[in-house]
Amino acid sequence: MLKETRRTDPEIAQLCDEELYRQEHTIEMIASESSVPLPVMELSGSVFTNKTLEGYPGSRFQAGYGVADKMETLAVERAKELFGAEAVNIQAYSGSTANYSVFATILKPGDKVLSMRLDQGGHLTHGSPANWVSGFYDFSFYPINPESELIDYDALEKMANEVKPKLIIAGASSYSRLMDYERISKIAKAVGAYFMVDMAHISGLVAAKVIPSPVPYADFVTSSTTKTLCSARSGFVICKKEHEKMLKKGTFPGALGSIHLHTMAAKAWTFKYAASEEFRNIMLKVVENARKLSSELAARGFRVISGGTDNHLFVIDLTSKGITGKQYQEVMDSVGMSINKNMIPFDQQSPLVTSGARVGVTAITERGMGDEEMVKIADLMTRVAENIDNQEVLDQVKKEVQELIVKFPMYPADYFKD
Numbered sequence: 001m002l003k004e005t006r007r008t009d010p011e012i013a014q015l016c017d018e019e020l021y022r023q024e025h026t027i028e029m030i031a032s033e034s035s036v037p038l039p040v041m042e043l044s045g046s047v048f049t050n051k052t053l054e055g056y057p058g059s060r061f062q063a064g065y066g067v068a069d070k071m072e073t074l075a076v077e078r079a080k081e082l083f084g085a086e087a088v089n090i091q092a093y094s095g096s097t098a099n100y101s102v103f104a105t106i107l108k109p110g111d112k113v114l115s116m117r118l119d120q121g122g123h124l125t126h127g128s129p130a131n132w133v134s135g136f137y138d139f140s141f142y143p144i145n146p147e148s149e150l151i152d153y154d155a156l157e158k159m160a161n162e163v164k165p166k167l168i169i170a171g172a173s174s175y176s177r178l179m180d181y182e183r184i185s186k187i188a189k190a191v192g193a194y195f196m197v198d199m200a201h202i203s204g205l206v207a208a209k210v211i212p213s214p215v216p217y218a219d220f221v222t223s224s225t226t227k228t229l230c231s232a233r234s235g236f237v238i239c240k241k242e243h244e245k246m247l248k249k250g251t252f253p254g255a256l257g258s259i260h261l262h263t264m265a266a267k268a269w270t271f272k273y274a275a276s277e278e279f280r281n282i283m284l285k286v287v288e289n290a291r292k293l294s295s296e297l298a299a300r301g302f303r304v305i306s307g308g309t310d311n312h313l314f315v316i317d318l319t320s321k322g323i324t325g326k327q328y329q330e331v332m333d334s335v336g337m338s339i340n341k342n343m344i345p346f347d348q349q350s351p352l353v354t355s356g357a358r359v360g361v362t363a364i365t366e367r368g369m370g371d372e373e374m375v376k377i378a379d380l381m382t383r384v385a386e387n388i389d390n391q392e393v394l395d396q397v398k399k400e401v402q403e404l405i406v407k408f409p410m411y412p413a414d415y416f417k418d
């Protein structure tokens, strides 16, 4: 696959080989990660990357659109079928740009938006002070209940009545529970707000019908395609038929430029594959593994935020182990296990330090791991947390990580050889 790169630039080819080695030898538990099936990798590098095209099938700004029109139409039809959607816009480059194109479609500068706070599970693009949207629109944030660590729907309703937002956003990067989309959609309707669900993390689970879908309830559903959907680095937006026309304009020319046809082809492949029994079984196992790993960790003295998980991820509070998220992330990485530091609700530490870590099981489940491996990983994670300064223990853990991971190859060994 890298034949011409090896011939012309051994230095960058070497870095590709090193990255493949790193991935093959890492227990990857960053919740946003997954490994793509090989056709997704091939299509992401396909000749579609050469074509510059703006507009939509049937109404393009450049010549040479015939084949691309067929491909975009196929991708959209497959996505509609997969998610039971009335309309889909497939042009977003990522989850973030999917959100920006919805904002460009329905919001004016200064408009009010109600969303979930970053430190309680939300995403940067939902109005974090660190993101440009916070200076452009007027964001308020609904809280979670400090006891249950679940969304406080009564508080959300009260805030919606007070703020009268133009848009209410649900969806998160580190929330391990199901959301009551029906209730939020009723609240939105009552105050005359649009309702958008950002399903970036969970779209694979939704596609496989393993957890409930937001599609029937939301005006707009945005998603990244790189998380549980296990596809190219890209995104898409689903909407109600009545919003389709304005979303088209809001996306192009409203927010984006020429289409990324190569990742669009990869998404088209995924929208077919995600309807298969094979993909559904992987997603079922993802949820099972997340439950298993979180309960095994809880049994070893970690506090799991909200007490468990209904999806592919969960957040652990490391306070009881006397370490920070930053420390844990670094030391885990040094022994070949990848997680990320994460704020816990009402965290006393800064976002760069944090009191918690987020754990996701999509990537290791794709590689074939199950119950037995979750028990082993819980054991390894506990030994790291409890021996953060003990190099002897860490060296032993590192050895056991390698013994485990090499039994579950990510890709056929010879695929990337030439």
Ligand SMILES: *Cc1c(COP(=O)(O)O)cnc(C)c1O
Pocket: 032, 094, 095, 096, 097, 122, 123, 125, 171, 172, 173, 198, 199, 200, 201, 224, 225, 226, 234, 235
């Ligand atoms: C990851 C994520 C995004 C951004 O997706 P990218 O593809 O990384 O741009 C948006 N929203 C949520 C909730 C996410 O978790």
